[in-house]
Amino acid sequence: xxxxxxxxxxxxxxxxxxxxxxxxxxGEVAAIMGPNGSGKSTLSYVIAGKPDYEVxxxxxxxxxxxxxxxxxxxxxxxxxxxxxxxxxxxxGVATMSFxxxxxxxxxxxxxxxxxxxxxFMKAVRAAADGLGIPQDMLRRGLNVGFSGGEKKRMEILQMxxxxxxxxxxxxxxxGLDIDALKVVSEGVNALRDPKRAFLVITxxxxxxxxxxxxxxxxxxxxxxxxxxxxxxxxxxxxxxYADYKTLAA
Amino acid sequence: xxAVQETVDQVKAIDVDQYKYGFSTELEVDKAPLGLNEDIxxxxxxxxxxxDWMLEWRLDAYRRWLTMREPTWARVAYPKIDFNDIYYYxxxxxxxxxxxxxxxxxxxxxxxxKLGIPLREQEILAGVQTSKVAVDAVFDSVSVVTxxxxxxxxxxxIFCSISExxxxxxxxxxxxxxxxxxxxxxxxxxxxxAVFTDGSFVYIPKGVRCPMELSTYFRINExxxxxxxxxxxxxxxxSYVSYLEGCTAPQRDENQLHAAxxxxxxxxxxxxxxxTVQNWYPGDKDGKGGIYNFVTKRGDCRGKNSKISWTQVETxxxxxxKYPSCILRGDGSRGEFxxxxxxxxxxxxxSGTKMIHLGKNTTSRIISKGISAGRSxxxxxxxxxxxxxxxxxxxxxxxxxxxxxxxxxxHTVPYMECNNATAVFEHEATTSKISEDQLFYxxxxxxxxxxxxALIVNGxxxxxxQQLPMEFxxxxxxxxxxSLEGSVG
Numbered sequence: 001x002x003x004x005x006x007x008x009x010x011x012x013x014x015x016x017x018x019x020x021x022x023x024x025x026x027g028e029v030a031a032i033m034g035p036n037g038s039g040k041s042t043l044s045y046v047i048a049g050k051p052d053y054e055v056x057x058x059x060x061x062x063x064x065x066x067x068x069x070x071x072x073x074x075x076x077x078x079x080x081x082x083x084x085x086x087x088x089x090x091x092g093v094a095t096m097s098f099x100x101x102x103x104x105x106x107x108x109x110x111x112x113x114x115x116x117x118x119x120f121m122k123a124v125r126a127a128a129d130g131l132g133i134p135q136d137m138l139r140r141g142l143n144v145g146f147s148g149g150e151k152k153r154m155e156i157l158q159m160x161x162x163x164x165x166x167x168x169x170x171x172x173x174x175g176l177d178i179d180a181l182k183v184v185s186e187g188v189n190a191l192r193d194p195k196r197a198f199l200v201i202t203x204x205x206x207x208x209x210x211x212x213x214x215x216x217x218x219x220x221x222x223x224x225x226x227x228x229x230x231x232x233x234x235x236x237x238x239x240x241y242a243d244y245k246t247l248a249a
Numbered sequence: 250x251x252a253v254q255e256t257v258d259q260v261k262a263i264d265v266d267q268y269k270y271g272f273s274t275e276l277e278v279d280k281a282p283l284g285l286n287e288d289i290x291x292x293x294x295x296x297x298x299x300x301d302w303m304l305e306w307r308l309d310a311y312r313r314w315l316t317m318r319e320p321t322w323a324r325v326a327y328p329k330i331d332f333n334d335i336y337y338y339x340x341x342x343x344x345x346x347x348x349x350x351x352x353x354x355x356x357x358x359x360x361x362x363k364l365g366i367p368l369r370e371q372e373i374l375a376g377v378q379t380s381k382v383a384v385d386a387v388f389d390s391v392s393v394v395t396x397x398x399x400x401x402x403x404x405x406x407i408f409c410s411i412s413e414x415x416x417x418x419x420x421x422x423x424x425x426x427x428x429x430x431x432x433x434x435x436x437x438x439x440x441x442x443a444v445f446t447d448g449s450f451v452y453i454p455k456g457v458r459c460p461m462e463l464s465t466y467f468r469i470n471e472x473x474x475x476x477x478x479x480x481x482x483x484x485x486x487x488s489y490v491s492y493l494e495g496c497t498a499p500q501r502d503e504n505q506l507h508a509a510x511x512x513x514x515x516x517x518x519x520x521x522x523x524x525t526v527q528n529w530y531p532g533d534k535d536g537k538g539g540i541y542n543f544v545t546k547r548g549d550c551r552g553k554n555s556k557i558s559w560t561q562v563e564t565x566x567x568x569x570x571k572y573p574s575c576i577l578r579g580d581g582s583r584g585e586f587x588x589x590x591x592x593x594x595x596x597x598x599x600s601g602t603k604m605i606h607l608g609k610n611t612t613s614r615i616i617s618k619g620i621s622a623g624r625s626x627x628x629x630x631x632x633x634x635x636x637x638x639x640x641x642x643x644x645x646x647x648x649x650x651x652x653x654x655x656x657x658x659x660h661t662v663p664y665m666e667c668n669n670a671t672a673v674f675e676h677e678a679t680t681s682k683i684s685e686d687q688l689f690y691x692x693x694x695x696x697x698x699x700x701x702x703a704l705i706v707n708g709x710x711x712x713x714x715q716q717l718p719m720e721f722x723x724x725x726x727x728x729x730x731x732s733l734e735g736s737v738g
Contacts, residue, residue: 049693052685072692
């Protein structure tokens with residue numbers, strides 16, 4: 001369970017989040033929607049622990065633990081996963097090697113044994129097959145020369161492999177055609193679990209046709225200004241964000 | 250990339266930016282008086298029991314050196330060197346030349362053991378070491394031992410110290426010495442010709458594929474002592490050898506000079522693969538101490554379709570000034586240069602290569618990867634020239650620079666000279682910086698900042714690491730990570 005209480009955040013003296021409060025329960029898929037500049041991506045970065053953001057007040061608790069006291073890699077090992085809107089390229093590092101390094105780094109932080117290579121390969125192959133990722137892609141440099149859709153699928157592959165208990169999807173639908181969107185959504189849906197929670201950040205209702213949320217929260221001006229069930233997303237699709245832009249102003 | 254995790258562990262195991270080879274060994278030492286003059290040159294020659302022609306060769310070099318000036322064109326800065334404040338000869342006291350390992354001072358054996366250099370053949374044969382490598386161990390000014398000589402001799406391969414070669418095979422040394430790097434080639438090469446003290450000699454006879462890797466391990470131990478080694482490798486027609494050199498030195502406050510000369514010669518269809526893992530003491534983080542590594546390395550592809558390949562991993566030295574080069578004389582010959590130069594702290598690197606295409610259909614390939622961190626400066630300087638007779642020569646050059654942090658510098662200075670209309674040059678260069686976003690991405694997946702940096706750097710240098718013999722590639726990968734320790738955050 002993730003609990004965010006009264007979160008105030010600024011970057012380079014610009015205030016982005018203004019007392020945001022949000023709770024996502026285990027097994028829940030929560031969607032965050034909102035206009036550009038409402039602070040959605042900042043929220044995902046702050047939860048994941050990106051440097052440069054200054055937390056002025058508030059707390060973020062993951063299963064009761066205050067993650068603001070942890071560095072980004074420690075948060076990852078604690079079970080936080082962020083699927084990036086723009087996944088980074090790491091030239092010369094084969095995707096398979098990267099996955100193994102990440103997997104073992106997390107296990108080490110948790111004080112667990114390294115995974116046996118054979119088991120690891122098996123797990124990667126199974127996850128890759130499920131997402132329609134060809135084996136030769138795993139030998140290429142991570143995300144180097146991948147299409148937008150391939151990069152997003154690779155994010156989901158990592159999510160499947162690292163088995164986090166809290167997943168953030170930051171505008172995963174951006175840059176995806178309808179077929180890729182389906183594949184990625186199916187990948188996410190396959191990971192839905194009573195013990196795993198999702199925070200799905202998106203501009204558009206479209207993604208939520210495929211990843212059906214339990215709750216929808218509307219962000220504006222660095223706060224959650226309205227919460228509801230999945231019907232709220234449809235409502236937004238019809239009316240747009242205009243109301244919310246003025247609401248919190 | 251199986252070694253990534255190992256690299257990462259290695260990085261983690263280190264507390265501070267400590268140079269793990271920085272210890273020194275207490276030994277009784279036979280030293281020449283301080284400074285340089287003709288008597289010192291005579292003394293070195295006498296210590297080595299050299300033939301008269303060798304002494305004359307040295308004296309001639311010394312006299313010419315007196316008229317020469319230090320080169321100033323490199324992008325490095327250092328206080329003027331007082332060549333009279335250096336010891337030109339220092340040797341551990343030994344009873345004559347040791348014939349077996351048992352006669353070598355245990356303190357020296359212990360030193361190499363600490364450095365992880367296998368000298369005991371029986372241990373290697375017993376499988377303590379994974380692969381068989383013959384080693385020539387050079388300690389300050391002398392070679393202390395060469396392993397596997399008997400086994401190599403069976404194949405007709407000569408592998409010994411150059412001092413020994415001057416005694417046992419003077420005709421070979423005389424025939425080839427100074428034919429690739431002439432006595433007056435440059436200031437430091439000339440100094441080396443006058444005062445070189447030891448180094449390795451390799452001769453591979455016609456048609457022989459050297460049955461094992463050869464390597465020389467250079468260690469500077471004494472204070473204020475310069476190391477001037479000279480290596481000569483001759484590969485006769487149709488032969489092949491892979492050779493590796495490694496270098497370390499204790500942590501000292503003063504700067505020490507290392508001015509080596511390496512000459513390689515390949516006849517028709519012969520190949521020499523020469524790899525260097527250079528890890529001289531780089532000085533402390535404020536730039537105090539460290540080795541001045543002023544080295545002249547050149548290969549001469551004398552025969553048709555011969556090949557010389559240089560691979561270097563440069564992580565040490567306060568200043569590196571070296572340009573392993575190939576003279577592509579034989580038609581169809583090929584030169585290769587693969588380099589990883591890592592600089593951190595206050596290190597200065599000015600390194601690259603020269604590919605001199607003289608013959609027809611000659612080809613060369615240059616892959617240079619510079620990594621700068623801390624407040625270091627890293628320059629790639631390369632020259633590719635096509636002689637008017639070098640019809641259909643081809644060169645491919647790729648220089649990539651990676652910056653870590655915002656206080657270091659990377660510079661690329663390519664020179665190209667074309668005198669033949671059929672010549673083809675290709676040049677690619679990139680400069681990139683490890684971005685905060687890349688680091689955060691890796692960190693979000695569980696890697697700490699140092700692990701993330703090691704991973705990104707390993708990816709950057711992969712093309713070159715692949716050129717190293719397997720065992721050394723793993724070693725080099727570790728070394729690079731250690732060199733970059735403390736460069737993040």
